[in-house]
Amino acid sequence: MTRRAGAGLAAVAAWVGLLGGLAGCTEGGGSPVEIQLPGKPRAPQEAIRITPDDNAKGVPAEGPLSVSVPEGRLERVVVTKVEDAQQEEVPGSIAADGLSWSPDQAAGRLALAAKYTVDAVALDGHDRRQARHTTFTTFVPEDRFIGYFKPENRSTVGTGMIVSFNFNQSIKHKADVEKAITITADPATEVVGHWFGTERLDFRPKRYWQSGTKVTVRMNLRDVEGAPGSYGIQDKTITFTVGRSQISTVDAAEHTMEVRREGELVSTVPITAGAPKNTTYNGKMVVMELFDVTRMNGQTVGFGGEYDIPDVPHAMRLTSSGTFLHGNYWAHPDTFGSTNISHGCIGLRDDKGGGSDTPAGWFYDRTLVGDVVEVVNSQDKTVAPNNGLGGWNMSWADWVAGSART
Structure with a gap:
């Protein structure tokens, strides 16, 4: 036997003896302590779990949308809506234990007919970094409604102006549609809507507008269900000024x-x-x-x-x-x-x-x-x-x- 071979056998014997000694250790006469050594890293889809699945289509506006890890901790999660060459990040947060991410409740529903990307980075239980990128597309409605409105954006109008919407479809969920349209005035005044049938919604204050009032009309109708299967498409803000009386x-x-x-x-x-x-x-x-x-x-x-x-x-x-x-x-x-x-x-x-x-x-x-x-x-x-x-x-x-x- 050569000197090098003898040294190698001695090292192996020492390592086996160390393992044997560890395996034989007990605590108070109980079962042996199990030692786990680092193994092969999990695949990205196992290490970082994202819902919806990658390339999912027809995802409901309600989601679910979540990111989680079975062990370790999430370092960073970015969910982005990509639409019309514009990007908008979905606000959310990682839980205190680092194991999950969820969107903020204030973020509301996902936009319909939109593509989303999810990018997540995590450390596994052995501090090995993993990254994952997925995409999904939300439900695309076949039926959309819009509201044609008066007055025109940035116009100056008389004190009797009534904000009027004429919808191209019959509205069944009137309260949801009315709630999605907000009108604010400076100086402040109460403005209330009134429905004429199912296709027209007008707004006015109790009395004629005060001269010089600045009015802002926000139409948050995008993805609001106006009737079964029919969703709004407008996400628009207009302003107008009340002129002399x-x-x-x-x-x-x-x-x-x-x-x-x-x-x-x-x-x-x-x-x-x-x-x-x-x-x-x-x-x-x-x-x-x-x-x-x-x-x-x-x-x-x-x-x-x-x-x-x-x-x-x-x-x-x-x-x-x-x-x-x-x-x-x-x-x-x-x-x-x-x-x-x-x-x-x-x-x-x-x-x-x-x-x-x-x-x-x-x-x-x-x-x-x-x-x-x-x-x-x-x-x-x-x-x-x-x-x-x-x-x-x-x-x-x-x-x-x-x-x-x-």
Whole structure:
């Protein structure tokens, strides 16, 4: 036997003796103490367990979403939503024992139709570092709804502006949809929603907006279920500013319109209202749209071929059904202030093509979407609250009763 071989055998004998001695040790005569030596590291999918599975599809918005390790501790977990070339991290935290990660409750549900990535780093029970990367995709709804809204973003409006949503589908879960739309004002004022049927939701304060109010409308409708299987798509914020107060009162019997700014009378304008057979609605109406020139065809609003005027100047829409306050160049000038001849609209004297120095031009140039025009002393009913932005014709109690949140 060589000297090197003898040394090797001696080392082996010593190691066997050490193991034998350890195995023979007992504590108080009990069972032998078991010694485990570091072995092969676990595979990444075993060392770091991630739910949902890698490449999972159709994951519900409720998850589950979790990361855990059977031993050792998690060092870092990053869950990221990747959508439209933008990335957003999902807030979450590692438990005190280091064995699990979960999303914060405030994070809410996962976004639908979105891809997520999960990146986790952990140390196993022997301080060996492992890393794992997975992806999953959430459920993609086949049906989506959107809400078309007034007023326009960053617009300046009159004090009677009502925030109005018209949905492209019937809404069954009204409370959820209404809750997802928040409206705040500075200075602060309470704003309440009111449903007209299943496709329209309007919001207004108890009284007209205060001049100078800044209003923010947040539409958190993304992934809100409006009806079984139909989810919202909008995640949008708009703002608008309330301008000066201008409220005009049309007296159909006196053939006049009094225009008040901040409560002060600034002008009394001669008008012509609806003829006895085609009277003008009574009540508070809000300017919805402004047209320098527009066509008015009686067939579009239930009349026959009684009129078709291609170039009506200075037209201001007051109702969805077709009531306008507009310039009139075809009637005799003596008509204004003395006779009601229209088919239900309110006419102001004007020139063909629209003149800025006419009564119609003067009023048009000083009007905002959201200004209030109230008609009194007409031989007609009060305009319906859902005909245009007519919600000011309802009492506050009736308005609040139409909210799905009350």
